[in-house]
Amino acid sequence: MAQTSSGTHETAGIGPMVTEPFTIRRVRKETADTFSLEMQKLPGEREFLFRPGQFNMLYVYGVGEVPISISGDPSRAEILTHTTREVGAVTRAMRRLKVGDTLGVRGPYGTPWPVQEAEGSDVVVVAGGIGLAPLRPAIYYLLANRRHYGKVVLLYGARTPEEILFRRQLEQWRSRFDMETHITVDRATGPWQGNVGVVTTLISRAPVDPPNTLAMVCGPEIMMRFTILELERRGLNDRNIYLSMERNMKCGIGLCGHCQLGPRFVCKDGPVYRCDQIREVFSRREL
């Protein structure tokens, strides 16, 4: 899959700044402060296709617009799912939406996870916190096309057991014989009997062949920096490590400059980057 924007908006003949109305079909509470919105198009509208890793600009009418990663299944074009944390005015308003309410959607934007480049390789997915949301479509894709991949391993870290995202789904994945799922928390609380420690400590448990492994990583930037170091220590090349960067996207089409990261616009050139293409600016404080 080429690392370019999908152009779905343009190919549909819709201007890049025009929102399309979607209806809320379900609001699902994931953790105390995160939730998922399942939306569908109004009858008669075009099919909404996206690739794993892409994001949309979601507009709460009269409140504002924010970029949110798509967290649903790319093979189910009839349902568009986003997962986010309730942290500001727009996402707070989004959390209050009810089934049947309407939301404006622009997108999909950005570069996808390299799920096709990964064919024939082992794949290790490393997610931290809400970083699992933009990786979930890639996991759906990998599992839907399972025979094209070697080993598939998911390593997921959360702050506490209560903050584990998509808990039921993780249990389903853990029960599969064709993928390995390891979960850890930074701080154990309550009756938690699972792993304790940061997500990087799980990397040594991934039974992959490092020279023939592609890694997809998403989480807080500091977590991704440590994850890169650990993956390299295990023998992965940085050309086989992909990251999803988060910046303050506004226009979504590389015009406004809000999400500029060095010479790149995260909304257009990212959010998914190959590690060797981004690492020189990755930890620079000025950016």
Add this chain to the structure above:
Amino acid sequence: MENLERILGEHPFLKGLSQDQIAVLAGCASNVVFKAGEFVFREGEPANAFFFIRQGKVQVETHIPQKGTVIIRSRRDDEVFGWSWLVPPYRWHFDARAVELTRALALDGECLRTKCEADHALGYEIMKRFLMVIAERLEATRLQLMDVYGHGSN
């Protein structure tokens, strides 16, 4: 003994050691089993060993008054844990407890220190490996302290 040598020789932590060096380590090794809930070691006790977990799970924890037990880290199959045997005054800094039935190889710390003093080449190899373990723990602890799963502002 031959079986212990084979197990140690196949462990990634000891990769690169000569067969003679593995044989020396095996002379300090023994099989141990811990039931679920049993302490592997307790804070303040003499640190006389380190462990290769063969099967099972151990958690490193401490007790904080008014707060109870705080789990710091868990360890699973094939992982190495325990490095207080290398650092004077050779006492455990935390508790370690088996979460489930755990089988491990224990390497006697005093035995190994004596052998490393007598054979500095072996000692250097062991030190290099434990330096990696300690660096990994330090890095993980720093990341844990950063509490990285913070909030944005949208």
